[in-house]
Amino acid sequence: MxxxxxxxxxxxxxxxxxxxxxxxxxxxxxxxxxxxxxxxxxxxxxxxxxxxxxxxxxxxxxxxxxxxxxxxxxxxxxxxxNFNYVFKSRNKKVNWVIKKLRQVVADGQLHLRRLWELAAKMAAWNRCVMDKIQAQEDEMKED
The missing domain is CATH 1.10.30 (DNA Binding (I), subunit A)
Incomplete structure (x- = not known):
């Protein structure tokens, strides 16, 4: 180089x-x-x-x-x-997750409790999304 x-x-x-x-x-x-x-x-x-x-x-x-x-x-x-662009999604849940991730890493210290709560909420959100997808697929098969 x-x-x-x-x-x-x-x-x-x-x-x-x-x-x-x-x-x-x-x-x-x-x-x-x-x-x-x-x-x-x-x-x-x-x-x-x-x-x-x-x-x-x-x-x-x-x-x-x-x-x-x-x-x-x-x-x-x-x-x-000086450009301080912060990504924001149209989805409120995605914005919530991003906000929590920023809070976890903001201090430079690892907050395990916040991280654990965030992981649990993300897992619940993932299950909810997967259930909705499965329900839509079942409706498509029935038609």
Missing amino acids: VPVKCPSMQTGWKCIKNSSRCKVNTAPCNGKPFLIFVTHFRKNQKVRDYHLSDSQCLRIAGKVWNRMSVAEKQPYVNESR
Whole structure:
């Protein structure tokens, strides 16, 4: 693996090719700054007015991104570091499970009681779902 300059980080910082971590910075060195730039690019460049496909828009945005200086990319890099996206499902039970999992691992300590309760609730939920699937299959066979 060859050390290369990371295009999304400041000058002088190095990344190892195909690695997800930078040597100097502990922030992941991924494509989030570029994705934030693409969102901004689509809104501000009125891409839809030109009836470009998504792939054409990404190609143009990629060319613009590669021509940008590190200073021009910096706002997108900063925004990606401060990006606090939390996954939420449409299913309330899934959200409950995810919330409990976050609580279990939030402190960095293992809370066995919470983990045990969570596992029991997930097992009950799994049984409920499997029972519903079995009931639907039985209805399909009867028809």
